[in-house]
Amino acid sequence: MRKLHLNNPQNLTIEDLNKIKRETSYKLRRRVQAVILVMKGRQAKQIAEYLDISEQTIRKYVAYFNEGGVEKLLHVSKKPGRPPRLTNEQKEEVKEVLKKSPSEVGFSTHTTWNCKTLAAYIHDTYGIKYTSDGVWRMLLKMDFRYNRPTYVLAKADPEKQKAFQDELEELKKNLTECEILLYVDASHIRDYQGLQRAWFPKGEQKKIKTYGHHAKVTLYGALNYYTGKVFCVNYDKIDAEKFKDFLEKLVSHFLKDDISKIYIVLDNARVHHAKLLKDFLDEHKDHLFLKFLPPYSPNLNCIEELWKWLKNTAIYNRFHKNASEIQKSVDSFLEEIKCCSEDVKKRLCV
Secondary structure: OOOOOOOOOOOOOOOHHHHHHHOOOOOOOHHHHHHHHOOOOOOOOHHHHOOOOHHHHHHHHHHHHHHHHHHOOOOOOOOOOOOOOOOOHHHHHHHHHOOOOOOOOOOOOOOOOHHHHHHHHHHHHHHOOOHHHHHHHHHOOOOOOOOOOOOOOOOHHEEEEEEHHHHHHHHHHHOOOEEEEEEEEEEEOOOOOOOOOOOOOOOOOOOOOOOOOOEEEEEEEEEEOOOOOOOEEEEEEOOOHHHHHHHHHHHHHOOOOOOEEEEEEOOHHHHOOOOHHHHHHOOOOOOEEEEOOOOOOOHHHHHHHHHHHHHHHHHHOOOOOOOOOOOOOHHHHHHHOOOOHHHHHHHHOO
C-alpha cells in the first residue's frame, strides 16, 4: 500500500494544526485532523476507519495540503448553481393563475391543474423547467393542498347567506345560560349510500355484498351548538306529523334544567312550514323559535356534517342485510359519540 507523504510547505507543526482545527468550522475540522494523523505516522486505512471516510478522500486531503498548505486544504469550491427557480413575484402570479382553470387562461383544454400541466405552463411562460415533483414541493411551500372541490348550490344567494350568518352570530353572542341553539335536520341512511376509498393490499379490491334493494333508516336529529350533544329520533318516514312529533320531543327533552328558550336552525323543507304546526308553535311561542336557513343553504347547517360523519364511519364499505342492521350501525355510532361531545363540538360546531 502506497505510503502517505506530506510536503508540509508551510512547516506547520501538529500543535499549529490543532490550533487551526479549533478555529475552523466543524465541517472542515475533519480535513485538518486527517493531516494531523498523517503527521503522526498513521496509515490511510487507519485514518479512514477512524474518521469514517474513504481512503480516497484521505489521499485527496493530503494532496490539497501538499499543493497549497492549509489554504488549499480548507478551500471549498462552489458547486454549480441550482437551476433557476421562480421569483417570489412570479410565484404570486402563479397563485393567481391557479384560481382559474388552464382553459380559462388559454393554456390548454384541461379544466383542472395538475403538476405536469402546471410545470408545462411555467416553462412556457417563464422559461424555467420544473419536474412534476418539483411543482408538488413548490405548491406545498406556497401553502397549497391537493384536495377535492365541494359543491355549492348554484341557486344560493350569497347576500342572503351572509345576512343570515351575521344574524346568527349576533344571536350566539347574546344567548344566556337559559337559552340553547339547536341545528335540526332529517336524514335517510340507506344501505347503498356508497363506497369510499380505504387501504387494501396491492392488487386486491374489497367486495361489499349487496341484495340490490334499498333498505333505509330515517331519523330527525338535533345538534346542540354549545355542548356538542346530539338528540335523534327514528321515524318510518318524514312528513309534517313526524316533524311535529320531533318538536314535541325536543320541547320535552330540553325545556328543563332551567332552559327557557330553544332556538332552532333548520331548512325550508315543506314539512317545516306545514299548517298543522301552527297551533303547536303558537302554544310554545314564548320558548320555541325557528330560524329558517336561506334557500339552498345546507352548508350553513352544522348537523349536515354529522350525517356525513355517520355514513363515512358506520355505513360505507359495510354490508347491511336489512333496515334493522342499518339501525344497529346508526345506534352504535350515536352511542359512541355520546361520550365525546367535546370532540363533536370541535368537529361540527365551528
